[in-house]
Amino acid sequence: MQLNDMILVSVDDHVVEPPDMFKNHLPGHLLDKAPKIVKVRSGEGWEFEGIRNPNFGLNAVVGRPPEEYGLEPAMYADIRKGTYDLKARVDDMNVNGILGSICFPTFPEFAGTYFLKAKDKALAKLIISAYNDWHVDEWCASAPGRFIPMAILPLWDIDACVAEARRVAAKGVRTITFPDNPPAKGLPSIHGTHWDPLWVAMEELGLVISCHIGSGAAAPYPSPDAPIDAWIVNMPMYIANAATEWLFSPVFKKFKNLKIALSEGGIGWVPYLLERADFSYSHHRAWTHANFGDMLPSELFARNFITCFIDDKFGLKNTDALNVDMITYECDYPHSDTLWPRAPEVLWDSLKHLPRETIDKITHGNAMREFRYDPFALLGRENCTVGALRAQSTHIDISTVSGLGGYNPSNTEGRQVTAGEVARLFAGA
Numbered sequence: 381m382q383l384n385d386m387i388l389v390s391v392d393d394h395v396v397e398p399p400d401m402f403k404n405h406l407p408g409h410l411l412d413k414a415p416k417i418v419k420v421r422s423g424e425g426w427e428f429e430g431i432r433n434p435n436f437g438l439n440a441v442v443g444r445p446p447e448e449y450g451l452e453p454a455m456y457a458d459i460r461k462g463t464y465d466l467k468a469r470v471d472d473m474n475v476n477g478i479l480g481s482i483c484f485p486t487f488p489e490f491a492g493t494y495f496l497k498a499k500d501k502a503l504a505k506l507i508i509s510a511y512n513d514w515h516v517d518e519w520c521a522s523a524p525g526r527f528i529p530m531a532i533l534p535l536w537d538i539d540a541c542v543a544e545a546r547r548v549a550a551k552g553v554r555t556i557t558f559p560d561n562p563p564a565k566g567l568p569s570i571h572g573t574h575w576d577p578l579w580v581a582m583e584e585l586g587l588v589i590s591c592h593i594g595s596g597a598a599a600p601y602p603s604p605d606a607p608i609d610a611w612i613v614n615m616p617m618y619i620a621n622a623a624t625e626w627l628f629s630p631v632f633k634k635f636k637n638l639k640i641a642l643s644e645g646g647i648g649w650v651p652y653l654l655e656r657a658d659f660s661y662s663h664h665r666a667w668t669h670a671n672f673g674d675m676l677p678s679e680l681f682a683r684n685f686i687t688c689f690i691d692d693k694f695g696l697k698n699t700d701a702l703n704v705d706m707i708t709y710e711c712d713y714p715h716s717d718t719l720w721p722r723a724p725e726v727l728w729d730s731l732k733h734l735p736r737e738t739i740d741k742i743t744h745g746n747a748m749r750e751f752r753y754d755p756f757a758l759l760g761r762e763n764c765t766v767g768a769l770r771a772q773s774t775h776i777d778i779s780t781v782s783g784l785g786g787y788n789p790s791n792t793e794g795r796q797v798t799a800g801e802v803a804r805l806f807a808g809a
Contacts, residue, residue, distance in 0.1 A: 391747050394713070440486075444459075475773040478723065479744065505534045509544060529551070538575065556582065639686055648694040686750055691727075
Protein backbone atom coordinates (compact mmCIF):
# COMPACT_ATOMS: atom_id res chain seq x y z
CA MET A 381 0.00 0.00 0.00
CA GLN A 382 1.18 3.51 -0.85
CA LEU A 383 0.10 7.00 0.18
CA ASN A 384 -1.99 7.48 -2.97
CA ASP A 385 -3.91 4.27 -2.25
CA MET A 386 -5.40 5.65 0.98
CA ILE A 387 -9.07 6.64 1.13
CA LEU A 388 -9.67 9.48 3.59
CA VAL A 389 -12.99 10.27 5.25
CA SER A 390 -12.95 13.19 7.68
CA VAL A 391 -15.48 13.11 10.51
CA ASP A 392 -14.73 16.69 11.57
CA ASP A 393 -14.56 19.65 9.23
CA HIS A 394 -16.39 22.97 9.35
CA VAL A 395 -18.40 25.16 7.04
CA VAL A 396 -18.44 28.96 7.14
CA GLU A 397 -22.03 29.59 6.17
CA PRO A 398 -22.55 31.80 3.08
CA PRO A 399 -24.42 35.07 3.68
CA ASP A 400 -27.39 34.06 1.50
CA MET A 401 -27.89 30.61 3.01
CA PHE A 402 -31.49 31.20 4.15
CA LYS A 403 -32.91 32.66 0.94
CA ASN A 404 -34.20 29.33 -0.39
CA HIS A 405 -35.26 27.85 2.92
CA LEU A 406 -37.38 30.42 4.73
CA PRO A 407 -40.65 32.08 3.63
CA GLY A 408 -40.11 35.58 2.26
CA HIS A 409 -41.82 37.28 5.18
CA LEU A 410 -39.28 35.74 7.59
CA LEU A 411 -36.11 36.62 5.72
CA ASP A 412 -35.81 40.01 7.40
CA LYS A 413 -35.90 38.26 10.78
CA ALA A 414 -33.35 35.59 9.85
CA PRO A 415 -29.69 35.75 10.92
CA LYS A 416 -27.76 38.11 8.69
CA ILE A 417 -24.24 39.38 8.14
CA VAL A 418 -23.31 42.67 9.82
CA LYS A 419 -20.10 44.54 10.58
CA VAL A 420 -18.32 43.21 13.69
CA ARG A 421 -15.31 45.27 14.77
CA SER A 422 -12.81 44.96 11.93
CA GLY A 423 -14.70 42.25 10.08
CA GLU A 424 -18.05 40.58 9.47
CA GLY A 425 -20.21 38.40 11.66
CA TRP A 426 -23.75 37.11 12.05
CA GLU A 427 -26.55 38.80 13.98
CA PHE A 428 -29.87 37.36 15.13
CA GLU A 429 -32.28 39.22 17.43
CA GLY A 430 -29.49 41.66 18.24
CA ILE A 431 -27.08 38.90 19.31
CA ARG A 432 -23.86 39.04 17.35
CA ASN A 433 -21.44 36.22 16.68
CA PRO A 434 -18.01 36.95 15.20
CA ASN A 435 -17.59 34.74 12.18
CA PHE A 436 -14.09 33.56 11.57
CA GLY A 437 -10.87 34.10 13.51
CA LEU A 438 -8.96 30.83 13.91
CA ASN A 439 -11.96 29.09 12.36
CA ALA A 440 -11.03 30.00 8.78
CA VAL A 441 -7.30 30.53 8.42
CA VAL A 442 -6.66 27.73 5.93
CA GLY A 443 -4.34 28.89 3.16
CA ARG A 444 -3.11 31.93 5.07
CA PRO A 445 0.43 32.35 6.43
CA PRO A 446 0.72 31.28 10.11
CA GLU A 447 1.82 34.75 11.19
CA GLU A 448 -1.67 35.97 10.23
CA TYR A 449 -3.50 33.47 12.40
CA GLY A 450 -5.50 35.13 15.13
CA LEU A 451 -8.88 35.29 16.79
CA GLU A 452 -10.09 38.51 15.24
CA PRO A 453 -13.12 38.49 12.91
CA ALA A 454 -12.40 38.70 9.19
CA MET A 455 -14.17 39.54 5.96
CA TYR A 456 -15.37 36.89 3.53
CA ALA A 457 -12.93 38.48 1.09
CA ASP A 458 -10.09 37.57 3.47
CA ILE A 459 -10.78 33.83 3.69
CA ARG A 460 -10.30 30.99 1.26
CA LYS A 461 -13.36 30.46 -0.94
CA GLY A 462 -13.54 26.77 -0.04
CA THR A 463 -14.62 27.72 3.47
CA TYR A 464 -18.07 28.86 2.26
CA ASP A 465 -18.45 27.95 -1.44
CA LEU A 466 -19.41 24.35 -2.20
CA LYS A 467 -17.59 23.94 -5.54
CA ALA A 468 -14.43 25.45 -4.11
CA ARG A 469 -14.75 23.21 -1.03
CA VAL A 470 -14.86 20.08 -3.18
CA ASP A 471 -11.80 21.33 -5.08
CA ASP A 472 -10.00 21.82 -1.76
CA MET A 473 -11.07 18.35 -0.63
CA ASN A 474 -9.71 16.85 -3.85
CA VAL A 475 -6.36 18.56 -3.65
CA ASN A 476 -6.05 17.29 -0.08
CA GLY A 477 -7.14 13.77 -0.99
CA ILE A 478 -10.26 13.93 1.21
CA LEU A 479 -13.15 11.85 -0.09
CA GLY A 480 -15.86 12.53 2.50
CA SER A 481 -16.53 15.13 5.17
CA ILE A 482 -18.78 15.96 8.11
CA CYS A 483 -19.13 19.74 8.38
CA PHE A 484 -19.87 21.27 11.79
CA PRO A 485 -21.61 24.66 11.90
CA THR A 486 -19.73 27.91 12.49
CA PHE A 487 -22.06 30.80 13.34
CA PRO A 488 -24.68 28.60 15.11
CA GLU A 489 -21.75 27.29 17.20
CA PHE A 490 -20.65 23.66 17.09
CA ALA A 491 -23.88 22.25 18.57
CA GLY A 492 -26.33 24.95 17.47
CA THR A 493 -26.24 26.49 20.94
CA TYR A 494 -26.24 30.04 19.52
CA PHE A 495 -30.03 29.69 19.22
CA LEU A 496 -30.48 28.97 22.92
CA LYS A 497 -30.24 32.75 23.37
CA ALA A 498 -33.18 33.42 21.04
CA LYS A 499 -36.15 35.34 22.46
CA ASP A 500 -38.62 34.11 19.84
CA LYS A 501 -38.20 30.35 20.20
CA ALA A 502 -40.87 29.58 17.59
CA LEU A 503 -38.90 31.59 15.04
CA ALA A 504 -35.66 29.97 16.16
CA LYS A 505 -37.13 26.53 15.51
CA LEU A 506 -38.00 27.54 11.95
CA ILE A 507 -34.50 28.91 11.44
CA ILE A 508 -32.90 25.72 12.76
CA SER A 509 -34.97 23.66 10.33
CA ALA A 510 -34.02 26.06 7.53
CA TYR A 511 -30.36 25.69 8.51
CA ASN A 512 -30.65 21.90 8.34
CA ASP A 513 -32.43 22.08 4.99
CA TRP A 514 -29.68 24.30 3.58
CA HIS A 515 -27.02 21.92 4.91
CA VAL A 516 -28.66 18.80 3.47
CA ASP A 517 -30.33 20.10 0.30
CA GLU A 518 -27.65 22.53 -0.85
CA TRP A 519 -24.30 21.94 0.84
CA CYS A 520 -24.39 18.13 0.86
CA ALA A 521 -26.71 17.34 -2.06
CA SER A 522 -24.76 19.51 -4.48
CA ALA A 523 -21.83 17.08 -4.28
CA PRO A 524 -23.32 13.57 -4.09
CA GLY A 525 -21.17 11.09 -2.20
CA ARG A 526 -18.83 13.69 -0.74
CA PHE A 527 -20.51 14.67 2.54
CA ILE A 528 -22.07 13.00 5.56
CA PRO A 529 -25.05 15.21 6.52
CA MET A 530 -25.21 16.62 10.06
CA ALA A 531 -28.01 18.49 11.85
CA ILE A 532 -28.56 20.85 14.77
CA LEU A 533 -31.57 20.74 17.10
CA PRO A 534 -33.81 23.16 19.07
CA LEU A 535 -32.24 21.99 22.31
CA TRP A 536 -34.60 23.89 24.64
CA ASP A 537 -37.60 21.74 23.58
CA ILE A 538 -37.19 17.95 23.85
CA ASP A 539 -40.31 17.19 21.82
CA ALA A 540 -39.13 19.51 19.05
CA CYS A 541 -35.68 17.86 19.22
CA VAL A 542 -37.21 14.46 18.59
CA ALA A 543 -39.43 15.75 15.79
CA GLU A 544 -36.51 17.49 14.06
CA ALA A 545 -34.23 14.46 14.47
CA ARG A 546 -36.84 12.28 12.78
CA ARG A 547 -37.44 14.86 10.04
CA VAL A 548 -33.78 15.28 9.13
CA ALA A 549 -33.06 11.54 9.36
CA ALA A 550 -35.65 11.06 6.63
CA LYS A 551 -33.66 13.55 4.54
CA GLY A 552 -30.42 11.58 4.94
CA VAL A 553 -28.81 13.09 8.06
CA ARG A 554 -26.45 10.66 9.76
CA THR A 555 -25.35 12.54 12.88
CA ILE A 556 -26.61 15.16 15.32
CA THR A 557 -24.19 17.63 16.86
CA PHE A 558 -24.84 17.88 20.60
CA PRO A 559 -23.15 19.79 23.47
CA ASP A 560 -20.44 17.85 25.27
CA ASN A 561 -21.66 19.32 28.58
CA PRO A 562 -25.34 20.39 28.35
CA PRO A 563 -25.64 21.98 31.86
CA ALA A 564 -22.88 24.43 30.94
CA LYS A 565 -25.35 25.78 28.37
CA GLY A 566 -28.25 25.86 30.84
CA LEU A 567 -29.68 22.55 29.61
CA PRO A 568 -30.64 19.42 31.58
CA SER A 569 -27.83 16.98 32.29
CA ILE A 570 -27.34 13.60 30.63
CA HIS A 571 -27.68 11.85 34.01
CA GLY A 572 -31.46 12.10 34.25
CA THR A 573 -34.20 11.02 31.86
CA HIS A 574 -34.84 14.35 30.11
CA TRP A 575 -32.97 13.39 26.91
CA ASP A 576 -34.21 9.80 26.77
CA PRO A 577 -36.84 10.44 24.06
CA LEU A 578 -34.08 11.84 21.85
CA TRP A 579 -31.79 8.88 22.55
CA VAL A 580 -34.65 6.50 21.75
CA ALA A 581 -35.17 8.17 18.38
CA MET A 582 -31.47 8.42 17.56
CA GLU A 583 -30.82 4.79 18.42
CA GLU A 584 -33.78 3.71 16.31
CA LEU A 585 -32.68 5.89 13.38
CA GLY A 586 -28.97 5.05 13.61
CA LEU A 587 -27.95 8.67 14.26
CA VAL A 588 -24.58 9.26 15.89
CA ILE A 589 -24.12 11.87 18.65
CA SER A 590 -21.21 14.13 17.61
CA CYS A 591 -19.71 16.01 20.56
CA HIS A 592 -17.16 18.59 19.45
CA ILE A 593 -14.63 20.00 21.88
CA GLY A 594 -15.91 23.33 23.18
CA SER A 595 -19.52 22.62 22.21
CA GLY A 596 -20.72 22.78 25.82
CA ALA A 597 -18.47 24.19 28.49
CA ALA A 598 -15.73 26.37 27.08
CA ALA A 599 -12.33 24.83 27.52
CA PRO A 600 -10.87 26.35 30.70
CA TYR A 601 -8.26 28.98 30.15
CA PRO A 602 -5.00 28.88 32.06
CA SER A 603 -4.09 31.90 34.16
CA PRO A 604 -4.67 35.18 32.28
CA ASP A 605 -1.00 35.94 31.76
CA ALA A 606 -0.16 32.40 30.58
CA PRO A 607 0.76 32.05 26.91
CA ILE A 608 -2.25 31.10 24.79
CA ASP A 609 -0.07 28.20 23.62
CA ALA A 610 -0.90 26.42 26.90
CA TRP A 611 -4.59 26.51 26.00
CA ILE A 612 -3.99 25.42 22.39
CA VAL A 613 -1.88 22.43 23.50
CA ASN A 614 -4.45 21.19 26.03
CA MET A 615 -7.57 21.98 23.99
CA PRO A 616 -8.16 18.52 22.42
CA MET A 617 -7.78 16.77 25.77
CA TYR A 618 -10.45 18.92 27.44
CA ILE A 619 -12.99 16.54 25.95
CA ALA A 620 -11.65 13.86 28.30
CA ASN A 621 -13.73 15.42 31.08
CA ALA A 622 -16.89 15.16 29.00
CA ALA A 623 -15.97 11.66 27.81
CA THR A 624 -15.71 10.43 31.40
CA GLU A 625 -19.04 11.99 32.30
CA TRP A 626 -20.77 10.36 29.32
CA LEU A 627 -19.02 7.07 30.13
CA PHE A 628 -20.33 6.99 33.72
CA SER A 629 -23.78 8.30 32.73
CA PRO A 630 -26.76 5.96 32.27
CA VAL A 631 -27.03 6.83 28.55
CA PHE A 632 -25.14 3.91 27.03
CA LYS A 633 -26.25 1.41 29.63
CA LYS A 634 -29.84 2.05 28.56
CA PHE A 635 -29.17 2.64 24.85
CA LYS A 636 -26.60 0.02 23.99
CA ASN A 637 -26.58 0.69 20.24
CA LEU A 638 -26.27 4.47 20.48
CA LYS A 639 -22.86 5.83 19.46
CA ILE A 640 -21.03 9.03 20.38
CA ALA A 641 -18.10 10.61 18.50
CA LEU A 642 -15.55 12.64 20.48
CA SER A 643 -14.89 15.14 17.73
CA GLU A 644 -11.46 16.76 17.58
CA GLY A 645 -10.41 15.07 20.81
CA GLY A 646 -7.43 13.02 19.67
CA ILE A 647 -6.65 9.47 20.75
CA GLY A 648 -3.29 9.42 22.53
CA TRP A 649 -4.80 10.09 25.97
CA VAL A 650 -7.54 7.47 25.71
CA PRO A 651 -5.64 4.39 26.98
CA TYR A 652 -4.74 6.05 30.27
CA LEU A 653 -8.27 7.40 30.80
CA LEU A 654 -9.68 3.89 30.34
CA GLU A 655 -7.03 2.36 32.58
CA ARG A 656 -7.92 4.89 35.25
CA ALA A 657 -11.66 4.37 34.71
CA ASP A 658 -11.34 0.61 35.20
CA PHE A 659 -9.14 1.05 38.27
CA SER A 660 -11.50 3.62 39.82
CA TYR A 661 -14.54 1.49 39.11
CA SER A 662 -13.01 -1.64 40.61
CA HIS A 663 -11.48 0.19 43.58
CA HIS A 664 -14.31 2.58 44.51
CA ARG A 665 -17.62 1.15 43.32
CA ALA A 666 -18.39 -0.36 46.75
CA TRP A 667 -19.08 3.15 48.05
CA THR A 668 -19.82 5.12 44.83
CA HIS A 669 -22.38 2.50 43.67
CA ALA A 670 -21.31 2.80 40.04
CA ASN A 671 -22.67 -0.18 38.12
CA PHE A 672 -21.57 -1.37 34.69
CA GLY A 673 -23.13 -4.79 35.13
CA ASP A 674 -20.87 -7.48 33.73
CA MET A 675 -18.76 -4.93 31.84
CA LEU A 676 -15.82 -2.70 32.67
CA PRO A 677 -15.96 1.00 31.75
CA SER A 678 -13.29 0.37 29.10
CA GLU A 679 -15.51 -2.26 27.48
CA LEU A 680 -18.50 0.08 27.31
CA PHE A 681 -16.23 2.76 25.85
CA ALA A 682 -15.05 0.33 23.18
CA ARG A 683 -18.65 -0.46 22.28
CA ASN A 684 -20.17 3.03 22.16
CA PHE A 685 -17.44 5.66 21.74
CA ILE A 686 -15.98 6.74 18.39
CA THR A 687 -12.59 8.42 18.78
CA CYS A 688 -11.33 11.03 16.31
CA PHE A 689 -7.90 12.48 15.59
CA ILE A 690 -6.20 15.02 13.32
CA ASP A 691 -2.54 14.28 14.00
CA ASP A 692 -1.67 11.81 16.74
CA LYS A 693 1.57 9.94 16.18
CA PHE A 694 1.63 8.56 19.73
CA GLY A 695 -1.88 7.19 19.43
CA LEU A 696 -1.13 5.53 16.10
CA LYS A 697 2.00 3.95 17.53
CA ASN A 698 -0.08 2.46 20.34
CA THR A 699 -3.13 1.10 18.58
CA ASP A 700 -2.77 -2.13 20.56
CA ALA A 701 -4.11 -0.14 23.54
CA LEU A 702 -7.03 1.29 21.53
CA ASN A 703 -10.09 -0.09 19.77
CA VAL A 704 -9.02 0.16 16.12
CA ASP A 705 -12.61 -0.52 15.05
CA MET A 706 -13.72 2.87 16.43
CA ILE A 707 -10.82 5.19 15.51
CA THR A 708 -11.66 7.76 12.83
CA TYR A 709 -9.75 10.48 10.99
CA GLU A 710 -10.49 14.24 10.89
CA CYS A 711 -9.07 16.95 8.67
CA ASP A 712 -10.47 19.99 10.57
CA TYR A 713 -10.63 22.16 7.43
CA PRO A 714 -10.58 25.21 7.55
CA HIS A 715 -9.46 25.60 11.20
CA SER A 716 -5.97 26.44 12.33
CA ASP A 717 -5.09 22.82 13.20
CA THR A 718 -5.82 21.55 9.69
CA LEU A 719 -2.92 20.08 7.74
CA TRP A 720 -4.43 21.04 4.37
CA PRO A 721 -3.19 20.52 1.67
CA ARG A 722 -0.66 17.97 3.02
CA ALA A 723 -2.93 15.88 5.23
CA PRO A 724 -2.21 12.62 3.33
CA GLU A 725 1.56 13.04 3.67
CA VAL A 726 1.41 13.72 7.41
CA LEU A 727 -1.11 10.95 8.04
CA TRP A 728 0.79 8.39 5.96
CA ASP A 729 3.98 9.10 7.88
CA SER A 730 2.11 8.30 11.13
CA LEU A 731 0.30 5.10 10.11
CA LYS A 732 2.32 3.45 7.33
CA HIS A 733 3.73 0.96 9.87
CA LEU A 734 0.26 -0.52 10.41
CA PRO A 735 -1.28 -3.42 8.46
CA ARG A 736 -3.38 -2.37 5.48
CA GLU A 737 -6.55 -3.68 7.11
CA THR A 738 -5.99 -1.38 10.09
CA ILE A 739 -5.10 1.59 7.88
CA ASP A 740 -8.32 1.13 5.91
CA LYS A 741 -10.37 0.98 9.11
CA ILE A 742 -8.87 4.17 10.52
CA THR A 743 -8.85 6.22 7.32
CA HIS A 744 -12.35 5.42 6.10
CA GLY A 745 -13.85 2.05 7.00
CA ASN A 746 -14.89 2.83 10.55
CA ALA A 747 -16.41 6.17 9.55
CA MET A 748 -18.31 4.63 6.65
CA ARG A 749 -19.77 1.94 8.92
CA GLU A 750 -20.65 4.08 11.94
CA PHE A 751 -22.10 6.98 9.93
CA ARG A 752 -23.76 4.70 7.34
CA TYR A 753 -21.91 6.39 4.49
CA ASP A 754 -21.29 4.59 1.19
CA PRO A 755 -19.53 6.80 -1.35
CA PHE A 756 -18.28 3.79 -3.32
CA ALA A 757 -21.81 3.01 -4.53
CA LEU A 758 -22.05 6.46 -6.14
CA LEU A 759 -18.48 7.18 -7.15
CA GLY A 760 -16.75 3.83 -7.52
CA ARG A 761 -13.98 2.85 -5.11
CA GLU A 762 -11.27 3.41 -7.71
CA ASN A 763 -12.24 7.10 -7.90
CA CYS A 764 -12.10 7.64 -4.14
CA THR A 765 -8.39 7.30 -3.39
CA VAL A 766 -6.00 10.12 -2.54
CA GLY A 767 -4.31 9.64 -5.91
CA ALA A 768 -7.55 9.67 -7.91
CA LEU A 769 -8.90 12.77 -6.17
CA ARG A 770 -5.65 14.68 -6.53
CA ALA A 771 -5.58 13.82 -10.23
CA GLN A 772 -8.80 15.85 -10.56
CA SER A 773 -7.33 18.90 -8.84
CA THR A 774 -4.09 19.77 -10.61
CA HIS A 775 -5.58 23.16 -11.49
CA ILE A 776 -6.13 24.18 -7.85
CA ASP A 777 -3.89 26.91 -6.46
CA ILE A 778 -2.57 25.81 -3.07
CA SER A 779 -0.10 28.63 -2.57
CA THR A 780 -0.29 30.58 0.68
CA VAL A 781 -2.20 33.84 0.29
CA SER A 782 -1.97 36.80 2.64
CA GLY A 783 -5.46 37.73 3.76
CA LEU A 784 -4.97 40.44 6.36
CA GLY A 785 -1.69 41.87 5.21
CA GLY A 786 0.06 40.65 8.36
CA TYR A 787 -2.26 42.71 10.58
CA ASN A 788 -3.41 40.90 13.70
CA PRO A 789 -5.54 43.10 15.98
CA SER A 790 -4.93 40.78 18.91
CA ASN A 791 -1.23 41.63 18.98
CA THR A 792 0.68 44.08 16.80
CA GLU A 793 3.86 44.34 18.89
CA GLY A 794 5.17 40.79 18.46
CA ARG A 795 4.65 39.89 22.12
CA GLN A 796 3.66 36.36 23.07
CA VAL A 797 -0.14 36.25 22.98
CA THR A 798 -1.67 35.51 26.39
CA ALA A 799 -4.79 33.62 27.40
CA GLY A 800 -6.26 36.76 28.98
CA GLU A 801 -5.79 38.69 25.77
CA VAL A 802 -7.73 36.11 23.80
CA ALA A 803 -10.45 35.94 26.46
CA ARG A 804 -10.90 39.72 26.18
CA LEU A 805 -11.23 39.41 22.40
CA PHE A 806 -14.08 36.93 22.82
CA ALA A 807 -15.73 39.07 25.48
CA GLY A 808 -15.58 42.14 23.28
CA ALA A 809 -16.97 40.44 20.21
